[in-house]
Amino acid sequence: MTDANAPGASARLYSQTDHDERGNFHYEGDLYRAGEALPSLASRIDRQLAQHFTGTSFAIRTETFAGGRKVIAEILDTPDDLTGREAQDAFIVEVRDQMERFGFTRTNPLQDFWSCSFYSEARIGQAYWAALAKRQGIRNPVDTVLSLAAFKKRVKAGDRLKLLDAPSGHRLLGTTRDITEVRSGDLILEGRSYLSFPRASAFACDGRLIRIAIGSQYGPDDHLLYEWLRAS
Structure with a gap:
């Protein structure tokens, strides 16, 4: 019509x-x-x-x-x-x-x-910069073994996240923080900080490493790379 x-x-x-x-x-x-x-x-x-x-x-x-x-x-x-x-x-x-x-x-x-x-x-959207970075070749690629939905089901309070890589000048680079609470939209970390869950397309996890794309026009390949240390 x-x-x-x-x-x-x-x-x-x-x-x-x-x-x-x-x-x-x-x-x-x-x-x-x-x-x-x-x-x-x-x-x-x-x-x-x-x-x-x-x-x-x-x-x-x-x-x-x-x-x-x-x-x-x-x-x-x-x-x-x-x-x-x-x-x-x-x-x-x-x-x-x-x-x-x-x-x-x-x-x-x-x-x-x-x-x-x-x-x-x-x-x-931020998803555009992540897609552009992939076309140009990203740094610290991580295989998507666990989807964001699967990660949300497995991560729990008591696990820890170590920030291995981040944009230049990130004040928490190299630090390891405990996860104190898992919520539907984010993780609460020690020190009264939180990590918001991104779009599924900006998230990659191979079971140990977690890569979250946070690119923008100023740095299409900007990302956070964490090591996921699970509580025993």
Whole structure:
């Protein structure tokens, strides 16, 4: 089924639409549906991004709050090299242009006025930097013998973690700390610190070594390498 163009829908993309001489900004996407429920909107955006950006994967999530609702597209992987700021900005604009086709925006900053069907955000996820590092060749590779889910079931209070490698300047490099509590989202370590569980794609464990990818645009291959010392 093909969406019919909404009345008044713009032939231009969101980023190509300018404010007029009075400060008014009016944009209505060609795929906009009045009164569309948020789950349906997010699902259609997900399909559109998958079709438009070949070889790129996204994670779509939604938020609702007092001022409205929001759709967030997190970029998990893409063949494009996004290490440069210009490349990042250009790709994010391109993603948001596709998202905004599903909504409308009426604004005038001179009158402090803003009305839209939803807010959109595109961001580069940490998973992208981990995927980029793998393509470029990672340091301290660890075989994934235990999945993150399996590790959560086996790790327990009394086990210890020794930090073998980390980004330069990490203050805890070389230290060994006891695990005092295992929670659904993190490990509580001695010294009132905690270690949050990453996405499954950023975690690797061979039963002894644990590698957690924490890369960013400044260091795509940044990671934490732990030795898992189990309690006897």
